[in-house]
Amino acid sequence: MQTEYIKITDPEAQKNDLARAAEIIRRGGLAVFPTETVYGLGGDATDASAAKKIYAAKGRPSDNPLIIHVANPEDAERYALPNDTYYRLAKAFMPGPLTVILPKRDNIPREVTGGLDTVAVRCPSHPVARALIALAGVPIAAPSANLSGKPSPTSASHVVEDLDGRVDMILDGGDCEIGLESTIVKLDGDKLTLLRPGGITYDALCMVCEQVTVADAVTRQLAADERPLSPGMKYRHYAPSAPLVLLSGPANRVLAFLQEQQQAVNCAILCYDEECAHLQKNNLFAVGARDDVATQAKRLFAALREADATDAEIIYAHLPPTDGLGLALYNRMIRAAAHTVKTID
């Protein structure tokens, strides 16, 4: 199919373009749109055949459920059964990068939820996403707009790379602000389980809910016979073609190790801005200042795509901290690295 590509710089002034994208979705087609987390591959969440098209376009296993996107937090009620805790979370964090798993209503087909009787609901804050959902008049089912197995797209160029010719329209809204997928939580009354860390941090959730448990799969590799709480966790999300090794240890020792490696092997490095001047430029990708986890999160997926496009035999990066937004970064990187960490002392 021919993919139409439209740049959206002013959602208010470009209502007509957004209305056309909404029309595509209402008619069962696929439109890619920007959100504050990553780009989403959108289709009508009430239409089983649109869900099938989404899985086909991504090459994604159809038991890995989709998140449905609503224009307003209270719209969740039309498609799911929210409780008080949902509304407390909504008040604190929506619109924003939080997805809540709720019991689903019958108007959301099981094709969307991977056969589950729960549905993941999110209300994004990006103005293009919000306008598109409102104009479509239906909830939009949208996984990240990458081919399955590639890093999530944080700019329209990543989407074009992966999905050109596989979707009806791509709306380019520039670079995504957060750069990592949404935080996902499951509710059990007022108890909350963090299934996937993201822009809404563990500490922020604890301010709203007394009991927050972090699912094992967030930080640890599950054994072959362990069943994850979220189907997506069993998939090795993204693996670069060269092995990714995460480095931990004192800053000067890690830098010295990287300098040695640049002499010894054909490696790509995701480094801190401060290290750039001390390393050779070839296959070097700066991800932000050492203490600036927000910028590192925003740049991670683009940097991984770039490193993957080199002929490097091995990719090195720093092991992130696990506090604050660091936990989300840690979770994505540790999975991309298949839990390979090298400690240097």
Ligand code: AMP
């Ligand atoms: P993505 O669409 O790529 O952001 O991935 C969506 C993630 O949400 C996947 O990892 C799913 O496993 C998770 N998810 C979606 N719906 C549910 C649900 N009903 N129960 C548990 N996890 C879900």
Ligand code: MG
């Ligand atoms: Mg994804």
